[in-house]
Amino acid sequence: MPRGRLEWRIAELIQVKDETPTARTLLFDVPGWPGHLAGQHVDVRLTADDGYSTQRSYSLSAPDRVELTVQKVADGEVSPYLTEVLETGDKLELRGPVGGWFVWRPTGKAPVTLIAGGSGIVPLMAMIRARREAGGATPFKLIYSARAPDERYYAPELRRPEPGVDVTYLYTRAVPEGWTRPPGRITVADVNSGAWPAEFEPDCFVCGPTGFVEAVADMLVALGHDPRRIKTERFGPTGG
Amino acid sequence: MGIISRGFHGRGRDEGVKLPPGQYLVHDFPVLSAGPTPRIPLDRWEFTIETETGEKHRWSWQDLMALPSETPTVDLHCVTKWSKLGTTWQGVSLDVLFEDVATTADYALVHAYGGYTTNLPLEDLLDGKAWIAYQFDGEELESEHGGPARLLVPHLYLWKSAKWVRGIQMTQDDEPGFWESVGYHNYGDPWREQRYWGD
Structure with a gap:
């Protein structure tokens, strides 16, 4: 795992897939992404035009691409935006990968x-x-x-x-x-x-x-x- | 300031409260831990401080209950972004527990039942900054929140406030604990947003 600072990166939404009526999978293009392990998550940061910003963590749903599946939380602040407002071509900030404990490595031998x-x-x-x-x-x-x-x-x-x-x-x-x-x-x-x-x-x-x-x-x-x-x-x- | 997210307005501005950067306010009490919740019978519970020379100071549950306690009201900041304000605890100040401990070591490695560890400088445990807490909101501390007793160091991210605390080992060198070894910041000051390595 890299020891350097986890930089905020610009992520562009390139593909959307509905999983259920209230959850969707978002595929991002993130230039310079360092790669990640299965089980790790990312921090997402949204910024409003008055400078207000907020962050949330989301698990990565695939090992080989920056893909998240987000469940809309009815009274949430970020998930309704990610599931209903964000469109392909839109950009947000993201950093990671985070978390080195809840991970599975393909070298693992145990069932x-x-x-x-x-x-x-x-x-x-x-x-x-x-x-x-x-x-x-x-x-x-x-x-x-x-x-x-x-x-x-x-x-x-x-x-x-x-x-x-x-x-x-x-x-x-x-x-x-x-x-x-x-x-x-x-x-x-x-x-x-x-x-x-x-x-x-x-x-x-x-x-x-x-x-x-x-x-x-x-x-x-x-x-x-x-x-x-x-x-x-x-x-x-x-x-x- | 980062890029503007088209169409994002945000909800409240966290009710006018000043929070550390990147945190949002919650009113419930989320649970985070890396594995199953250990359950420790009080008659087998003990808390130890072990110095760098190997000298051990031990407290049974009865010993802990017999010590003078405090009821601090503090804000909690979890690295997973939530903050909970004005929580009231009851516990024994680490100043009381360290009173008769002779140590010249600068670092503490905190051990918990279940194997969890976390590290911090000794000075962050002293001078009214940390407690072994056994009540939350006037009730016995629930096991999922770290009962029967947890460390409470509210000026650092909450992973430093080890649940199910079992002891403190004094060390000359700073030894990374559980989360500190897998990507989380060694010190964890929420006001400086020290979440991860390199922050």
């Missing part, structure tokens, strides 16, 4: 369990993509809890079968036709069946809202996972 709650899928998707890009020898299991089927990000990509990546969906509010698990929050049984067992000594990455992450991390510890192998990232309710 990987990823557990996402809602928009917590974003840095975990970067890890799945990094695995694919590297040739994919490490076995991954993903548990993805979303409110409803149409609130899943990256749905077409995750639907494509990918050897060595096992995906389990959980829904908390609405389920697809014929789905046997009733809607509800993640349980120990869900983690037990969807994640690697503790004996395999997997690296576990858990990302989502605080309550979700607290609950899942506790479940993993209760299931015998070494707390040192459980890495967490929390999106608080104030992520806006």
